[in-house]
Amino acid sequence: MDIHEAIRGRRSVGRVKDDPVPPEWIEKILEAGNWAPCHHLTEPWRFFVMTGAGRDVLADAYADIAAEQSGQDDPEFRRKHAAKAYRAPVVIAVAVSPSADPRVTRIEEFAAAHAAVQNMLLTAHALGLGAIWRSGDPMYHPRMKQAFGLQPHEELVALVYLGFPVTAPPAGGRRPVADATVWLS
Numbered sequence: 621m622d623i624h625e626a627i628r629g630r631r632s633v634g635r636v637k638d639d640p641v642p643p644e645w646i647e648k649i650l651e652a653g654n655w656a657p658c659h660h661l662t663e664p665w666r667f668f669v670m671t672g673a674g675r676d677v678l679a680d681a682y683a684d685i686a687a688e689q690s691g692q693d694d695p696e697f698r699r700k701h702a703a704k705a706y707r708a709p710v711v712i713a714v715a716v717s718p719s720a721d722p723r724v725t726r727i728e729e730f731a732a733a734h735a736a737v738q739n740m741l742l743t744a745h746a747l748g749l750g751a752i753w754r755s756g757d758p759m760y761h762p763r764m765k766q767a768f769g770l771q772p773h774e775e776l777v778a779l780v781y782l783g784f785p786v787t788a789p790p791a792g793g794r795r796p797v798a799d800a801t802v803w804l805s
């Protein structure tokens with residue numbers, strides 16, 4: 621797929637089938653993330669690939685966070701929130717592990733991890749998969765960090781849900797790029 625076609629044709633696809641995604645496709649998506657640019661070659665991204673029961677880690681965290689925030693803890697309530705983890709057959713949690721090197725600017729470590737996510741979304745799209753970058757308040761909760769064994773200085777930056785799309789997404793839209801651009805010549 622042509623790069624411009626991939627960039628413009630990629631859409632956030634939230635509704636995907638339960639069908640499994642071939643592991644080699646997942647590897648391809650991870651490989652794309654791993655080739656993102658990064659200042660000082662820190663490669664600060666970390667990937668947690670959840671499939672099948674591996675998604676229970678995320679489900680339990682969603683349920684615990686919702687229970688803590690609402691004060692409700694009945695099984696039905698927990699199940700409803702846990703269900704979010706099973707919206708796709710593959711969920712890849714992307715974290716950033718910022719380097720301690722004094723030359724490194726923390727915000728740039730996040731920039732690199734975000735670039736990794738975009739590489740992954742584009743690769744998923746080029747493979748014909750549907751994918752969506754999800755965050756949401758629970759992603760930033762300490763319980764979510766604990767779920768993936770992150771250290772205090774590390775953060776989750778994305779929960780990438782992916783699978784085979786149920787339907788083709790509607791065409792996207794953006795304002796004209798000129799509206800976001802200043803030419804200095």
Ligand SMILES: Cc1cc2nc3c(=O)[nH]c(=O)nc-3n(C[C@H](O)[C@H](O)[C@H](O)COP(=O)(O)O)c2cc1C
Pocket residue numbers: 630631632633634752753754755756792
């Ligand atoms: C940092 C980030 C976080 C996002 N979090 C969510 C989310 O929690 N839920 C969601 O439905 N979409 C989320 N999105 C996807 C955006 O809603 C989506 O990219 C936007 O609507 C544009 O649609 P498109 O991706 O199809 O072009 C997120 C996107 C980014 C970049």
